[in-house]
Amino acid sequence: MVNGKLLTVSASPHVRSVQTTTKIMLDVIIALLPALAVSVVAFGPRVLLVCAVSVTCAILAEYASRKIMKRSTTIGDLSAIVTGLLVAFNMPSTIPFWMVGLGSIIAIVVVKQFFGGIGQNFANPAIVARIVLLLSFGAEMTSWVKPLTWKVDAVSTATTLASLKTGVTENLPSFGDMFLGMRAGCLGETCAAALIIGGIYLCIKKVIKPIIPLTYIGTVAVIMLLKSHGNLNFVAYELLSGGLLLGAIFMATDYSTSPINTKGKVIFGIGCGIITALIRMFASMTEGVSFAILIMNLLVPYIEKATTPKPFGTPKKEKKEAAKA
Amino acid sequence: MAKKIAGVLTAVKKVRGGAKVPHRKNTAETEIVRIPTPSKVVIPMSMHIGAPCEPVVKVGDEVAVGQLIGDSDKFVSAPIHATVSGKVVEVGNVKLPNGTLSQAVTIESDGEMRLWDGIKPPKVETREDLIKAVRDSGLVGLGGAGFPTHVKLNFPPEKNIDTLVINAAECEPYITVDYRECIENSWDILSGVYTLKDILGFKQVIIAVEDNKPEAFKVLKAIADNKVDVKDEVKLMTLESKYPQGAEKMMVQSATGRQVPPGKLPADVGCVVMNVASVAFIARYLKTGKPLVSRSLTVDGSAIAQPKNVRVPIGTNIGEIIDFCGGFGEEPCKIITGGPMMGLSIVGTDLPVLKQNNAILAFSKSDAVLKPEKDCIRCGKCAAVCPMSLVPTNIVKAVKAKDVDMLNKVGVMVCMECGSCAFACPAGKPLVQHMRLAKSILREEAKK
Structure with missing residues (x-):
């Protein structure tokens, strides 16, 4: 009590960092904007509508499900916007609006809120939404637009990965086009340059560590290099195709569904890389990023268990014994 | 002040983790000044880890600076000396900053700060x-x-x-x-x-x-x-x-x-x-041969009018020290003894300075109100900064589930409550409180 007024009494520490959940989510949204901008140029203004529908549905679904479950409102942390954007990024620009809306609702309600909300989901919400939609509506999920024409053209717009798989390489876009996102694909995944800029921004802002993206992409590169007997051209196309960069930078680094410590992150990244490469090489699907991340998401608890560091000063012998036990 | 020193011996092995806390060393260039002799000091008999001392003076005794007023025959303890000259006016219980009660000797100062005659340099050879x-x-x-x-x-x-x-x-x-x-x-x-x-x-x-x-x-x-x-x-x-x-x-x-x-x-x-x-x-x-009767303190924080480094007799009233530093420039909302990372927040200023206090910090509302608690997003920042290689978020889970087996595995007993995890947490989780709770659950369990 000072001058008749009660003082605040609390446990230490009495200073806190300026970082908050909302600021982290805002940084992720900022990091996604370059890719969105390129997408609008490549695939037309419909991209913006798809994103708007997706984000709106995500926010409404989060608000409604929290209300119904009588829990606190959490839309202020902006995480629903991130999920909504990522769902949209995993759709072709031609997707019917109700479908992308459904995807957002699945992501938020089924994957995120049913398991306890932010930080509790066992799998990446946007990945699950993409997989559910892909398995349910195969045709709509793979109807691509030819870049800059803003028109659907099924013949000339097979994705690069499909062409690579069938060995039809005459119609492949140039490296420059691939890098700048002038290729067929989901609306957020095509522009490597924009995604890498976003990733660098997140690393500088210390929102993510570059470990998972680097090990993930690196593993795919090494496997593809071995497969093609050192054909760097092929490796480069593989890395720039499909959803690898979007997945590695923005989806595999999701906090809730990736390991916390460095060793775990390395194992997670390598695992994602191996599964992605295996699916691309041997499965009937052309793209394996979503499934790779989903499978590794499910393995995170085991990876965590195996890689949690021992407390400071634990003697080396005990460390080995603990590892055995 | 943040200039690096070049070409000298640096750490043999770097510390893992650690938090980049703000330095705010505002008083670095302020010389330590002695405060005027306080009118009264309250000297607790427990200002150390270990057995408390028993008072060896009684009400009415005349004492001088450096005279023994409390001692213990236990090994882990430290004797306590009069920090001003004057008369013992009270021997009784007082509340310490951490909320516990301790015996204390209150001395009314005669203002002379007369040294005790018995003070002489010790002979130290072995x-x-x-x-x-x-x-x-x-x-x-x-x-x-x-x-x-x-x-x-x-x-x-x-x-x-x-x-x-x-x-x-x-x-x-x-x-x-x-x-x-x-x-x-x-x-x-x-x-x-x-x-x-x-x-x-x-x-x-x-x-x-x-x-x-x-x-x-x-x-x-x-x-x-x-x-x-x-x-x-x-x-x-x-x-x-x-x-x-x-x-x-x-x-x-x-x-x-x-x-x-x-x-x-x-x-x-x-x-x-x-x-x-x-x-x-x-x-x-x-x-x-003059025993520990005074110590230096940093008095700072947004609510202090004139931040200073001061030297004060042990047992001086905290309110008196703040008054010496110009009082409160802004309305105080939180006052702590010690640093902001591990210090103790106190209920009022009518408390004595202890031997181990190194700062008094008073914060106005804008610095005292911390970010609201939200759900954990598993960002892993707590684990990244923990110098003891713990994973605080897992410890929180185990505490909430009261899972003793899990708590034994996560190594929470090495936690020194430095507060780095709670500082770094973007969700504003009171992680140090959870660590303390975890330890008390394990201590309870050990008693069973």
């Missing part, structure tokens, strides 16, 4: 002499923990203690009294170091300073380099400025590369760590 002298001086670790120094120095010879580490890291924000000690009393520090090295037989002495205090480093290095005797070799080391660099286990690792195992002390890896102000005090005590 190890036993030194331990006894340090005990008689009433010294406890001045860095904050308050562990009786004579206990720390009385290590058994079979422990093979070879290294003395002098801790001048001062990694807590705001606090600058150790820095001022380095600048103003640098000769005392070195003289204390030489005596300890000589009598206790340390093979090496390392003085470690964080690299945001180049002035302190320069001053100490100049003296250390000017040694007359080869046996007075002292190493100066700069450490990265990050919190909690000054924690004992971190300090030992940075200075020597040795890791103190869980549940062990620095002595178990051959080291003794002492605060820089403690070692300077030993040198002064050996010269004058």
Whole structure:
């Protein structure tokens, strides 16, 4: 009590960092904007509508499900916007609006809120939404637009990965086009340059560590290099195709569904890389990023268990014994 | 102040994790000033880790500065001395800053600060002499923990203690009294170091300073380099400025590369760590025989009108010290003793200063209100900054589930509650509270 007024009494520490959940989510949204901008140029203004529908549905679904479950409102942390954007990024620009809306609702309600909300989901919400939609509506999920024409053209717009798989390489876009996102694909995944800029921004802002993206992409590169007997051209196309960069930078680094410590992150990244490469090489699907991340998401608890560091000063012998036990 | 020092011995092994806390060393260039003699001091009988002292004076006794007023026959304890001259007006219970009750002797000052006649420099030739002298001086670790120094120095010879580490890291924000000690009393520090090295037989002495205090480093290095005797070799080391660099286990690792195992002390890896102000005090005590009756404090924070470094008699009322620093410039919302990372928030200013307090900080509302608690997003920042390699978010889960098996596995007992995790947490989780809860669950379980 000072001058008749009660003082605040609390446990230490009495200073806190300026970082908050909302600021982290805002940084992720900022990091996604370059890719969105390129997408609008490549695939037309419909991209913006798809994103708007997706984000709106995500926010409404989060608000409604929290209300119904009588829990606190959490839309202020902006995480629903991130999920909504990522769902949209995993759709072709031609997707019917109700479908992308459904995807957002699945992501938020089924994957995120049913398991306890932010930080509790066992799998990446946007990945699950993409997989559910892909398995349910195969045709709509793979109807691509030819870049800059803003028109659907099924013949000339097979994705690069499909062409690579069938060995039809005459119609492949140039490296420059691939890098700048002038290729067929989901609306957020095509522009490597924009995604890498976003990733660098997140690393500088210390929102993510570059470990998972680097090990993930690196593993795919090494496997593809071995497969093609050192054909760097092929490796480069593989890395720039499909959803690898979007997945590695923005989806595999999701906090809730990736390991916390460095060793775990390395194992997670390598695992994602191996599964992605295996699916691309041997499965009937052309793209394996979503499934790779989903499978590794499910393995995170085991990876965590195996890689949690021992407390400071634990003697080396005990460390080995603990590892055995 | 944040300039790096080039071309000097830096940490042997860097500390993992650590939080980049703001420095806010606003009072670094403010000389320590003595406050006017307080009209009254309240001297608690428990200002150290270990057995409390019993008062050896009674109401009505005339006492002088440095006269023994409390002692204990237990080994882990430190005697307590009168800090002003005057009359004992009360012997009874008072509330300490941490909320516990302790016996205390209240002395009304006669304003003369008369020294006790019995004060004379101790004769120190052997190890036993030194331990006894340090005990008689009433010294406890001045860095904050308050562990009786004579206990720390009385290590058994079979422990093979070879290294003395002098801790001048001062990694807590705001606090600058150790820095001022380095600048103003640098000769005392070195003289204390030489005596300890000589009598206790340390093979090496390392003085470690964080690299945001180049002035302190320069001053100490100049003296250390000017040694007359080869046996007075002292190493100066700069450490990265990050919190909690000054924690004992971190300090030992940075200075020597040795890791103190869980549940062990620095002595178990051959080291003794002492605060820089403690070692300077030993040198002064050996010269004058005047026991620990006053200490330096940083008084700062957004609600303090004139932040200062002050030297105060132990037992001085905190409110009186704040008044000396111009009172409150803004309305205080939270007042803490110690640093903002590990300090104790107190309920009012009518409390005495203890031997181990190194700061009084008062914050206005904008600094006192912390971000609201949200759900954990598993970002892993708590684990990344934990200097003890713990994963705080997993510990929280185990606490919430009251899962004793899990708590035993996560190693929470090595947590020193430095607060780095709670500082870094973007969701504003009170992680230190959860760590304390975890420890108390395990202690309860051990009793069963």
